Amino acid sequence: MSTDNRGLLMNRFTKLISGRNIIVPAVIAVVITAAFFAVLPIAGASFPFTGDTVVAAQHETKKVNSIYSHAVQSSDKEVKKSSLSKIKNDTVFGEISIDGDTKELIYNAESKNAVKRYNLSDNGVLVGEIGCSYIECYKSDSDALKSIRNGGIVKIDTSYGAYQYKVIKTAYAKNEFQLSALGEDIGRAVVLYTDGSSSPGIGESYYAVVCEMISGAKIVE
Amino acid sequence: MKLKTARKILCILFSVLIAVGSCLFTGAVLVKGTLCSEKYMTKFFSSGSIEQGNKNNLENELKVLAAQSNIPVRVFEAAQSLDDSDTASAVKRLFENHDPSLYNKAKIELFENMCKEYLDGNNIKYDDVQIHRTAVRATEIFANSYGFQNTQTVTSFIKNVNENYSKYTSLGLMLIMVSVLSVVLLFSEKKNAVPVILSGFMSAGFAYVLIAVCSIIFAVGKNPALYPQIYADALAFSVRCLFLILLVIGIAVSAMCVSALSSIEKMRH
Numbered sequence: 001m002s003t004d005n006r007g008l009l010m011n012r013f014t015k016l017i018s019g020r021n022i023i024v025p026a027v028i029a030v031v032i033t034a035a036f037f038a039v040l041p042i043a044g045a046s047f048p049f050t051g052d053t054v055v056a057a058q059h060e061t062k063k064v065n066s067i068y069s070h071a072v073q074s075s076d077k078e079v080k081k082s083s084l085s086k087i088k089n090d091t092v093f094g095e096i097s098i099d100g101d102t103k104e105l106i107y108n109a110e111s112k113n114a115v116k117r118y119n120l121s122d123n124g125v126l127v128g129e130i131g132c133s134y135i136e137c138y139k140s141d142s143d144a145l146k147s148i149r150n151g152g153i154v155k156i157d158t159s160y161g162a163y164q165y166k167v168i169k170t171a172y173a174k175n176e177f178q179l180s181a182l183g184e185d186i187g188r189a190v191v192l193y194t195d196g197s198s199s200p201g202i203g204e205s206y207y208a209v210v211c212e213m214i215s216g217a218k219i220v221e
Numbered sequence: 222m223k224l225k226t227a228r229k230i231l232c233i234l235f236s237v238l239i240a241v242g243s244c245l246f247t248g249a250v251l252v253k254g255t256l257c258s259e260k261y262m263t264k265f266f267s268s269g270s271i272e273q274g275n276k277n278n279l280e281n282e283l284k285v286l287a288a289q290s291n292i293p294v295r296v297f298e299a300a301q302s303l304d305d306s307d308t309a310s311a312v313k314r315l316f317e318n319h320d321p322s323l324y325n326k327a328k329i330e331l332f333e334n335m336c337k338e339y340l341d342g343n344n345i346k347y348d349d350v351q352i353h354r355t356a357v358r359a360t361e362i363f364a365n366s367y368g369f370q371n372t373q374t375v376t377s378f379i380k381n382v383n384e385n386y387s388k389y390t391s392l393g394l395m396l397i398m399v400s401v402l403s404v405v406l407l408f409s410e411k412k413n414a415v416p417v418i419l420s421g422f423m424s425a426g427f428a429y430v431l432i433a434v435c436s437i438i439f440a441v442g443k444n445p446a447l448y449p450q451i452y453a454d455a456l457a458f459s460v461r462c463l464f465l466i467l468l469v470i471g472i473a474v475s476a477m478c479v480s481a482l483s484s485i486e487k488m489r490h
Binding site: 050 | 233236237240241244274275278281282284285287288289290291292336340345346347348350351352354355358365366367368369370371372374375378381416420421423424425426427428430431432435441442445446447448449451452453456478479482486
């Protein structure tokens with residue numbers, strides 16, 4: 001390209017970008033962009049997913065933690081609840097043995113993490129504490145629970161001590177209300193429960209084993 | 222002199238109107254063709270990670286149901302394999318204004334029949350009510366894994382866009398046409414109107430580029446209030462792609478206008 005041609009091209013380009021041809025559209029574009037971003041928060045309010053979180057599907061993804069190490073024995077007769085660190089949800093913190101059948105004990109787990117485990121519900125009462133702890137197991141894992149009878153021993157090892165509970169009654173509860181009444185008036189109780197029906201499918205009632213503490217460090221306030 | 226100044230101001234005004242009309246038209250077409258398009262959204266919501274996430278969730282929840290009901294997982298999985306509905310069909314139902322939750326009677330019956338078939342085949346006694354309850358739960362699990370819940374805001378947004386689409390496009394086109402005609406009428410020598418019209422479209426092109434670039438930089442629509450996260454990521458990606466499309470359109474329009482103006486300048490010289 002000769003120097004003359006290059007000069008001509010540069011001249012045209014300079015004219016193009018310095019003249020109204022480019023400057024005016026650029027200014028208009030800036031104004032429109034500014035207007036767009038000014039209006040966006042108002043117009044955006046009509047867009048979905050800008051307010052409260054919408055749960056489009058139920059994907060539970062919590063992982064199981066563990067704070068349990070086997071054969072933890074406490075020689076203390078009493079343990080202050082405040083000295084125990086708070087057990088987080090979905091944490092394996094012990095195991096339960098019924099007639100030689102042992103399964104992990106998990107704290108307030110989501111459904112998938114409770115499979116093949118005993119799941120302690122979060123009602124504020126720990127194993128060893130005054131009141132009643134409710135522990136659920138699924139129907140497919142409930143053979144040992146359904147076979148234990150009055151006077152049988154349930155061993156519960158936790159991260160803070162080992163406990164023994166004696167079965168004082170077995171019962172069927174038609175609903176959660178009846179189930180929650182089963183552990184009343186027992187000093188330190190554990191109610192282990194599962195689906196009340198023996199045939200396949202999800203039943204409406206509960207089968208419960210009510211136990212009273214006979215050994216282990218008492219949890220006190 | 223005064224007339225010339227007035228014509229200049231009018232030219233700028235019509236350029237602005239052409240640009241605004243173009244933005245209105247393109248914006249409406251783009252939103253309708255992307256965020257409100259079944260085909261476009263299916264591409265994002267049928268991605269491998271979402272399908273895998275849904276599949277994993279379904280498997281985990283069916284294991285729970287198997288533990289709760291004492292019916293093997295394979296029975297539910299067999300029933301599931303007979304039904305080809307997945308996330309793509311949920312998206313389709315969403316855009317067809319049907320219930321996208323995928324919870325329906327046919328699905329319950331399918332699970333119920335499969336469970337009964339298995340139990341009868343193995344001579345296991347069962348209670349009809351309990352099996353029905355299990356089938357209902359299995360359908361809920363399936364719906365929670367593959368279907369879309371709580372979609373009222375989405376359906377009303379899609380409905381709103383579909384209802385107003387023709388309004389916005391017509392308004393945009395009308396603005397462009399009226400402005401173009403007015404510019405043509407302003408000049409006795411018609412070829413002088415062309416740079417003004419081109420300048421309007423160039424403004425629109427530049428605006429597309431600026432809006433798209435700023436939106437990408439400031440991450441507009443990056444964190445939609447949507448759970449689970451893989452759904453939110455898919456939606457954010459679809460919005461990002463919308464801005465990328467806008468960027469490409471903007472560059473193309475700008476390049477065409479600059480090139481046309483350059484040619485006009487060349488002819489003048």
